[in-house]
Amino acid sequence: MKLVAAAAVLAVLIALPFGLSEYYVSLATRMIILALFAMSLDLLLGYAGLASLGHAAFFGVSAYATALLVLRAEWNPWLSLVAGVALAALTGAVYGLLALRARGTYFLMITLALAQVLWGIAFGWRTMTGGDDGLPNVPRPDVVADTVRFYYFTVLIVGLGALVLFRIVRSPFGYALRGIRESETRMLALGYDAWLYKYLAFVLASAFAGLAGSLYAYYNKFVGIDYLHVVRSAEALLMVILGGAGTLVGPALGAALIVILENVISAYTQRWLLVLGAIYVVVTLLAPRGLVGLVLEKWPRSK
Amino acid sequence: MAVWAVHTINGISFGMLLFLLAAGLSLIYGLMKILNLTHGSYYLLAGYIGLSVVRATGSFFLAILAATVAVALLGAAMERFFLRRFHLDELAQTLLTFGFLFMFADLALWIWGGNPQTLPKPAWLSGSVEVGDRVVPLYRFFLIAVGLAVGAFLWWFQEGTRVGAMLRAGVDDEETARALGINVSLLFTLVFALGAFLAALGGVLGGPLLGIYPGADFEVLLLAFVVVIVGGLGSLKGALIGGVLVGLLDNFGKAFFPELAMFTIFVPMAVILAVRPTGLFGRE
Amino acid sequence: MAALEVSRLAKRYGGVDAVVDVSLTLGQGERRVLIGPNGAGKTTLFHCIAGAQIATSGSVKLFGADITRLPPYARARAGLARTFQITNLFANLSVTENVLLAVAAAQDIGPAMLRPMRAYRSLYDRAAQLLADWGLAERASRTVRHLSYGEQRQLELALATAGSPKLLLLDEPTAGLSAAETARVVSMIHALPRDITLLMIEHDMDVAFELADRITVLHQGRIVAEGDREAIKADAQVAEIYLGVE
Numbered sequence: 001m002k003l004v005a006a007a008a009v010l011a012v013l014i015a016l017p018f019g020l021s022e023y024y025v026s027l028a029t030r031m032i033i034l035a036l037f038a039m040s041l042d043l044l045l046g047y048a049g050l051a052s053l054g055h056a057a058f059f060g061v062s063a064y065a066t067a068l069l070v071l072r073a074e075w076n077p078w079l080s081l082v083a084g085v086a087l088a089a090l091t092g093a094v095y096g097l098l099a100l101r102a103r104g105t106y107f108l109m110i111t112l113a114l115a116q117v118l119w120g121i122a123f124g125w126r127t128m129t130g131g132d133d134g135l136p137n138v139p140r141p142d143v144v145a146d147t148v149r150f151y152y153f154t155v156l157i158v159g160l161g162a163l164v165l166f167r168i169v170r171s172p173f174g175y176a177l178r179g180i181r182e183s184e185t186r187m188l189a190l191g192y193d194a195w196l197y198k199y200l201a202f203v204l205a206s207a208f209a210g211l212a213g214s215l216y217a218y219y220n221k222f223v224g225i226d227y228l229h230v231v232r233s234a235e236a237l238l239m240v241i242l243g244g245a246g247t248l249v250g251p252a253l254g255a256a257l258i259v260i261l262e263n264v265i266s267a268y269t270q271r272w273l274l275v276l277g278a279i280y281v282v283v284t285l286l287a288p289r290g291l292v293g294l295v296l297e298k299w300p301r302s303k
Numbered sequence: 304m305a306v307w308a309v310h311t312i313n314g315i316s317f318g319m320l321l322f323l324l325a326a327g328l329s330l331i332y333g334l335m336k337i338l339n340l341t342h343g344s345y346y347l348l349a350g351y352i353g354l355s356v357v358r359a360t361g362s363f364f365l366a367i368l369a370a371t372v373a374v375a376l377l378g379a380a381m382e383r384f385f386l387r388r389f390h391l392d393e394l395a396q397t398l399l400t401f402g403f404l405f406m407f408a409d410l411a412l413w414i415w416g417g418n419p420q421t422l423p424k425p426a427w428l429s430g431s432v433e434v435g436d437r438v439v440p441l442y443r444f445f446l447i448a449v450g451l452a453v454g455a456f457l458w459w460f461q462e463g464t465r466v467g468a469m470l471r472a473g474v475d476d477e478e479t480a481r482a483l484g485i486n487v488s489l490l491f492t493l494v495f496a497l498g499a500f501l502a503a504l505g506g507v508l509g510g511p512l513l514g515i516y517p518g519a520d521f522e523v524l525l526l527a528f529v530v531v532i533v534g535g536l537g538s539l540k541g542a543l544i545g546g547v548l549v550g551l552l553d554n555f556g557k558a559f560f561p562e563l564a565m566f567t568i569f570v571p572m573a574v575i576l577a578v579r580p581t582g583l584f585g586r587e
Numbered sequence: 588m589a590a591l592e593v594s595r596l597a598k599r600y601g602g603v604d605a606v607v608d609v610s611l612t613l614g615q616g617e618r619r620v621l622i623g624p625n626g627a628g629k630t631t632l633f634h635c636i637a638g639a640q641i642a643t644s645g646s647v648k649l650f651g652a653d654i655t656r657l658p659p660y661a662r663a664r665a666g667l668a669r670t671f672q673i674t675n676l677f678a679n680l681s682v683t684e685n686v687l688l689a690v691a692a693a694q695d696i697g698p699a700m701l702r703p704m705r706a707y708r709s710l711y712d713r714a715a716q717l718l719a720d721w722g723l724a725e726r727a728s729r730t731v732r733h734l735s736y737g738e739q740r741q742l743e744l745a746l747a748t749a750g751s752p753k754l755l756l757l758d759e760p761t762a763g764l765s766a767a768e769t770a771r772v773v774s775m776i777h778a779l780p781r782d783i784t785l786l787m788i789e790h791d792m793d794v795a796f797e798l799a800d801r802i803t804v805l806h807q808g809r810i811v812a813e814g815d816r817e818a819i820k821a822d823a824q825v826a827e828i829y830l831g832v833e
Contacts, residue, residue: 109528172699175691188660198397280405284389
């Protein structure tokens, strides 16, 4: 059943550019990249139970690194992509050490603070990052320069990324993460070094977020401080919650939904932030388990 | 020598502003275990409201009164009508306050526009004080005085009153509190309002010093977080000492290493997390 | 070699001496029950042995290995298992998933990410066996949250025994159970292999006397009596403590 659904989705994705204008193909590209971003956060929130308010840190670090390497150091764009992801993972490795010293509320605060610090650095270091002007004219790799080709490139990379994520959550490691989310003390009593599992999840999540960030840099052909801003983290978190944490598929759908919403609302008003905040409030009040959660409640899975 | 003194005074005065914010955050968390992300909005809105009041009436005092009361009421309303529903669901409460943070940020932008503003100081606080061969605005000393006064009041409140004892005891004693006849729901609302009040006070008093502009809410929230991470969430002492520490580090950092401004915040945070994750005076 | 050797253990926190100078030795296969009135320090002592708390002074040795300062997961790897007084299970996961996690830990699978759980047939086989042993096979696919309280207690025991532990710590295993459920759990504990050493906290005196080889009585952080059933029943001081507390 799931395989059929996946095949159908893939078929739709491949056929998309034939039916839609470039504008919509571009929009779809954005949805798919942000779906990866949301899925990476789901690994942290939905599976390990770690609520992070600073996931944009890794998204942004990778994007900036990739852009800077391509623009300033004139590196090969493929290498720049990989380097960006590596730097995001490294940032995750460092930030994870700090953030995981705490739990619960402290963890939340620390992730937000750590990401904000990066935002502040990017804002202030004009010579390097362009400050609030950002880094324009980021060139895409030649072979995927046009909209449609870039779209397929994105489908491929995100598809592979998603496959790996699905693999991870179905593995003993993934099961262990869920165990930690449910009861860390129980896991410890069983013999699991919970900290290590959380740390690995943190680093993995940051790497995938970085991948999304660098893809986004190529997509936008521009990198700015909004990549690192708490709003970016907030949107990702909302995508996960709206779609349903702990399912991977849910957050991907949540991403598509938020992108569509933002697109529609921004056409009429500048008040996207107001709407974003309102959605947060409404979703929390009405559907804490997200849309996928609502669906699952009607069709409970049997194992 | 005078340079050091000036930076120290600047640092401590800024630290007092941070103390007001951190104290409010800590107070709310200490009793209700809510991490109030809307705290930054309270600061910002108070600044804007104060600005409007000063422009309309010319009175700094009225501005403080209006802004703090208005924001305190806002806080009370938020607690009463929204946060209360998710009692003990930390994530839901955090998400709610997160949502409100964005809503208020955009509303403020909508109402007051995107240009940075400054709140004008009242005449009697506009003077300067000589420190050696340098000059320090009188306002800074005013901030330090207010900070200490508020600190003293909060200390008395926490240590010397029954309500304060309840605050110190924390959420776990809810049953006992109810048994003792303390109206816990009212207490929650009042404390939340008090926290908002403190943030608002910081917003109005900070207006002349730091300016009021879109994004100040996020920046101030970050600083408040750093203070409670360093000082310990839930601790009044931590908020004061953490505030002063971060204020001093920020000032000296900006003065001597302007390009590395963010690191002066990052480093103490990282050090505390490595050495004492619950903060200097935090419990847990 | 003693299965468990607690030597002059003391635990002090917040100005309170919860446990003072406690020493006890368990032989392999022994069934020892800890009893005592509320506040006697049973739970604290239990936690110091399990690793949920670290003793202020003294030592804890598991088959000669010093585990006094080890974190809980390291003690589990050394062969120590425990149950929780307030049911501590993976509530939103299925019964099978709960047991799989216990078995995966026991078989030292580690943070394996590349193959799906389903590929580890041996885990599933062992899990199925455990579920059968503990009478939970019918419930295998149910979410734990939807189990009855008694079934959850059984699952607690299943998880604790999944790794064939050398020492099993049971924290009030019959707390909150009906008479029938209590009998069920007691018979299950009786049926545990004799090479597992058992240390239990119990409030239910009948259960304590039925399961124990030896009983240790704690009062105000100290051991006031220790001996077999008859010795404890006859002990005047013990009677006084319990009667006095009533």
